[in-house]
Amino acid sequence: MEYEDILKVKKFRSKKLFNIHFSVLPKFRGCHTNYFQILKGESISGVTFHIIDKGIDTGSIIDVAKYKVRKNDTAFENYLKLLKKSSYLFKKNIRKILKNKFKLKKQNHKKASYYSRKSVDYKKLINITKLEHNLKTHNKIRSLIFPPFQLPIYNGKKIKKSIYRNKKIHLIT
Numbered sequence: 001m002e003y004e005d006i007l008k009v010k011k012f013r014s015k016k017l018f019n020i021h022f023s024v025l026p027k028f029r030g031c032h033t034n035y036f037q038i039l040k041g042e043s044i045s046g047v048t049f050h051i052i053d054k055g056i057d058t059g060s061i062i063d064v065a066k067y068k069v070r071k072n073d074t075a076f077e078n079y080l081k082l083l084k085k086s087s088y089l090f091k092k093n094i095r096k097i098l099k100n101k102f103k104l105k106k107q108n109h110k111k112a113s114y115y116s117r118k119s120v121d122y123k124k125l126i127n128i129t130k131l132e133h134n135l136k137t138h139n140k141i142r143s144l145i146f147p148p149f150q151l152p153i154y155n156g157k158k159i160k161k162s163i164y165r166n167k168k169i170h171l172i173t
């Protein structure tokens with residue numbers, strides 16, 4: 001879960017390697033899963049418990065825990081939900097894993113999306129220069145709200161929350 005490097009499965013004695021990934025696979029494989037889910041306005045998110053194979057988040061699925069994403073949830077709020085669902089999924093499945101009594105479901109690779117570590121440079125995205133009152137701009141703003149590490153900036157003010165209501169963006173600074 002949230003490991004910095006890609007595991008080389010051939011370096012492990014056991015081939016029973018598992019991961020809890022912060023998306024409903026096969027969508028959002030790789031990095032920046034939380035950011036892209038919010039940026040793209042996903043209404044459903046979740047975590048996937050899957051086998052680690054030689055690909056990046058391509059292994060067969062053991063279980064998935066989904067939840068609804070509200071249109072005003074920030075990246076930080078979504079991250080907390082991802083953590084909570086990860087804990088739930090681990091507790092639900094750990095006995096099955098230890099007893100080797102779990103079922104696998106292959107991923108539909110045709111529906112996959114992937115983002116590398118280099119696909120996002122948050123430092124370049126933080127300054128919002130134009131506030132267009134649409135859902136796309138709202139999603140961009142809320143995808144960058146992740147205190148204490150980062151807050152987007154508009155007109156020199158740090159944005160703590162973006163609320164989209166009646167086709168208008170309301171910023172809380």
